Amino acid sequence: MAPDDKVLRIGLLGGGTVGGGVARILAREAEDIAVRTGAHLRISRVAVRDLTRTRDLPVPDTVYTDDAQAVVDADDVDIVVEVMGGLEPAGTLIRRALASGKPVVTANKELVAQQGPALYRAAHDAGVDLAYEAAVAGAIPIIRPLKESLAGDRITRIMGILNGTTNYILTRMTEEGADYDAVLADAQALGYAEADPTADVGGHDAAAKCAILASLAFDTTVTLDDVFREGIERVTATDIRTADRLGYVIKLLGIASEVDDRVETRVHPAFLPKTHPLASVRGSFNAVFVEADAAGELMFLGRGAGAEPTGSAVVGDVIDVARNLLQGARGASESQHRAKELRAIEELQTQYYVLLDVEDEAGVLAEVARCFGDHDVSIAQVWQDGSEDTAQLVLITHRAREGDLRTTVSALGTLSGVRSVASVLRVESEGVTP
């Protein structure tokens, strides 16, 4: 099975962190990769924004250029690898490569989340591969299992910890009992969180991955803006402590499900039972939990970011695409994308945790309970808590309609015995029961 002297040439768009990871892995594992591919893989061109910057990629100095389009068009580029990120010029370059019959591997989460189905169609029309394993959850093989391993199955729900920064913050808050602001500041100092952490803590990054997973799992078009989104900024040490006492942890979850032919996608912090496999996913790890009709429950865990983990996923895709190219074949396509109705968040049915600051007086509980009942939200658990000058009511509801819960919460705020609604979080207690 030794490879002959065939060479496939890679045009790398982007010479930054991920590009460096890709180049180093290709160099380090060159021999084994050649055997597995049936050809040597060589980086023939690298497009970078700033030619004057020094780089330590294991490629000849002569391959660098600041003309990305020339890399796409070059006769000595057989496969285009896009690791520059951002919507443009990445999108135009990828479409150009596909149209000219060149397969593309991309790690561009933002682009795939916003234009995925259009890009899949472009690849299909051109009869070439578009691979994007690295765009979701870094090193975790999740796109390939969804497209191939579960091709004969029906996926009903995907639930994921899709952002490492927020999982790191929530893990430290849980394990240290610390407050959000303190842990965020420390995470920023340690480099685990960006100076502007909005994309992570606000759930935008997770929402992009959730959109890609939903599109793929349910054969439809879900874009970033379709995903309901709440961040972790308002999760308090009290919420986490309360969750713990009740047998839950708090995680930022991306959830996509298909109910009665309607697709529901959402990213928000949620109570999750400690016995759920996702509950034990600590630190900066990502994980994706999949429920399918025949396969049952599956989980995939790994590093969601970083030059080498993301590079590993890119190189796996490059080998796949290269093998197909050598055989004149194409990898598995996304299925026909059917327009499916999206379910509004108000239609969501789940359990809720509500924390109320209340007056320490008789009758409050009855007043609160009546308010829930009046709005068709049934209470599963309740207890009163508090120190000398504050009293709190903690409530967990049965499954209720989000719309009804929201009306309830508005009404709670007007009750004389309720000082404020301190927290409202969804409780995701469906799932694994081994």
Added chain:
Amino acid sequence: MAPDDKVLRIGLLGGGTVGGGVARILAREAEDIAVRTGAHLRISRVAVRDLTRTRDLPVPDTVYTDDAQAVVDADDVDIVVEVMGGLEPAGTLIRRALASGKPVVTANKELVAQQGPALYRAAHDAGVDLAYEAAVAGAIPIIRPLKESLAGDRITRIMGILNGTTNYILTRMTEEGADYDAVLADAQALGYAEADPTADVGGHDAAAKCAILASLAFDTTVTLDDVFREGIERVTATDIRTADRLGYVIKLLGIASEVDDRVETRVHPAFLPKTHPLASVRGSFNAVFVEADAAGELMFLGRGAGAEPTGSAVVGDVIDVARNLLQGARGASESQHRAKELRAIEELQTQYYVLLDVEDEAGVLAEVARCFGDHDVSIAQVWQDGSEDTAQLVLITHRAREGDLRTTVSALGTLSGVRSVASVLRVESEGVTP
């Protein structure tokens, strides 16, 4: 992307539990599968041992035959799906199918564990696909990620919970504080364990899967007999309680690693830190934890057995193989199999837990400590335990050579203060640190 009228015909070898799962999934998801494959998949023949038995597979009665070879040879069979199990005649039938240019999908763990590399070669020589995702850990996509997603990476270690029955037993022992015999009897009554549970509790089943994973991960030939194996029969409630107090759980692990170009494979119960992702895998679930140079740590979790989970994996493979067949292409091959030296269990370096029944007298601890020291085994933790009439010493060693540990244990048995060596278990504390 709608499929035209192409039909690919499947010859099913075996009409039992898994065969039934495959037939039901193919019927239930026929429309989506046709779109994803680019052809309709139809079961044209089913070989069964006993033609008189009634079956409820969703196929015409006319497709059944007891001549399996005729199914392999039939002109109206394009793809052979082997779900009969056992070494023979399955092995001969698969080789015959491959030699005649027909791709094969198999769920046969025993066969792949014993003859995998020879079968991979036969498929390669014939230029057709041999797919066996269902042979390891049922529904969990692990073969495809190892062969494809990590094709550009270097796998250094695989650690798995590869048998659902033993994990169910150990989980109940842990959560109920119950004894092995009681839980086993109950598991048998509930159908979670066979009347003769040897293949499961003795670690044979896990060892077969460990051999397949090791062969694939390290590009070499590891067969079932190469795998060091200990079962869970001697794990006691005391061991589990002790592990718990120290921050560990006890799991039956299959471990394959490559150290200095030598491959080490073993299946045995072990202490695993509670913070390890595998530690929270409960009940009859399986999970595989993979460590790779670039990707870092990955874990795959799911149902390891059952008609539908195994059927889902088989159908995923069938779709893959069918797509390749339609394009005249082949899927990823196993790499060249290099003969690698296997490392003997005596060379293993890990930590150990040793439980000693000792005389309740001064000087025992010193005597025991000296014995460890004399044999180059360093003690990490020790404490004395016991009730009114028994005294016990619990020891956790630092990393030591298994050969040295064994000599130590033999010597401990001869000490005047030691009544008996009650338990010796390996402690696998390397791994994930998020």
